[in-house]
Amino acid sequence: MSDINPMSIALKNCAKTFADGTKALEPLDLAINAGETVVFLGPSGCGKTTTLRIIAGLEEPDAGGSVLFDGQDVTQIPIEQRNVGMVFQSYALFPNMSVAENIGYGLKIRRMPAAQVRTRVGEMLAMMQIEKLANRRIDQLSGGQRQRVALARAIAVRPRALLLDEPLTALDAKLRDTLRLEIDTLLRSLKITAIYVTHDQAEAMALGDRIVVMEHGRVAQIGAPRDIYQKPASRFVADFIGTMNRLNGAVRNGVFTCRAGDLPWPAAPADASEILFRPEDIRVTEDGEPSTLRGRIASAFFLGDRTRLFVEVGERQPLVVESTARRDFSHGEQVGLAIDPRGIVIL
């Protein structure tokens, strides 16, 4: 499968203002390495799809912006000559063609001889494990099958980059997990430059070499999934990616004092008035173990492998605490809590 020659993509000063005056994207500079999988993540209307469409050539950036493929300016080149594979949320499969014809369409346009088209279509059908569907009509396929066909069709033409616009959003949760794994394996084995747009942070974390978190047409943070999760650059990123707990208080002599109690924290900066931490960095203490904070259980959800607790500590929001599934919790129960200071983030 090493027949794909990955390319680097760069955006220079790309902004987008729509005809009605809506500013969809503030001027953006972005460099994507060859063979890298970059995920654009953000809520709807954050500009992630617009950015993808500018890279694809479906939208033109405002004057002054340029798109570079391997250092070459392609801003004025229409999508049909950019040789990028696209996968759409609605699949965009052609209802007038069979599965095999859909996959072979791009090759036919490239005037590939029929015999070679058939070979390539066969390869793609095998790769996506949909050989049996070759002669089906599109309306005879399930959502997951459709997305497999759409992927096969986009990859068949050996594109220089693969652009995926919320490819799994229309599928149900279980299928989403399966296909996410498949897409991950596929992107890694193809070593193709891929840009993946989603609003689902779990998808972004699983697939991205790097994640570009976007908000209101601006980049909020760019980084590896681990960096973005552990060192969010802003409150928006902290809240959008995963669950974040917050406690308000003040630091005095290496102790953070809040309504729930005193938290020894030697490395505390003197001006910290709010601390943030992930549910996995706080735990319920065992009986007899010294606990730093105390709270009252507002609700407990048994999830099978663990129990998710919402603990009232006198803040606006209850703390989310992950606990082992072995212990039984009851509503209103008083519990002791311990926080791992290494997980504390200040913004």
Add this chain to the structure above:
Amino acid sequence: MRTKWLFNLQLGFTLLVCAFLIVPVILSIMAGLTVNYLVGIESGLTLRWVMEVWNGYRNTIFLSIGISLACLVVTLLIGIPTAYVLARRQNALARAIEELLVMPVAVPGLATALALIVTYGSLSGFRTSWTFILVGHVLFTLPFMVRSVLAVLMAIDLNTLEEGASSLGAGWWRRFRDIVLPNCRAGILAGSLMVVTLSMGEFNMTWLLHTPFTKTLPVGLADAYASLRLEVGSAYTLVFFLMIMPLLLALQAFAQPRLKKYVPEDDTHE
């Protein structure tokens, strides 16, 4: 028990409605084949009236078929691109054009015909040609083609389909030919059937637009009913019926979608 009673009632009602519609057709056909309609079927069956119509009026039939097919070609050539543009442009101007297109259907045919005669009547070569009638028919039938195609184009996600095709390298013409046209096949078929049948049966406008040398079938039919025996008129209907049915069936067959079969390589010996 109760449902069976209800079912029988519905069946009876349906059959009654069908009979109400079909009996006149049968009577009309029989009238065209009866020696003397006033006497009734006892007077015997004959092909005399059919032959009389065939000899006297077959030119009107051919002219009507010719005009309706020409009308179909023109409405296809104008109507499909129009619908495509209207579907792509979702603005007030597009909506206004869409509404304006329907005007010739709302305005009485006689008024449209008069307007055409007042404007172009002095161009004698045009006035006496069958194309003069064609212009009227195109005006009248175009909205039906545009509307049918537009409805289908609006129902499919045309934009995304085209974006998908262009991401695979298809330029404008390939997209139109490979994606747009095949996917609005159903609308084109519906529009075509409307255009052909409406053009074939159009009387209002044609009555004013025709000349003695450009008499269409409905005009001839009116003549026959007005000036000849009822049997001749009925035979006329019969001939018309026999000529238009194959045409409409052919149109339907032509529009059937076909998928090419993919044969994997190692199965080629089959």
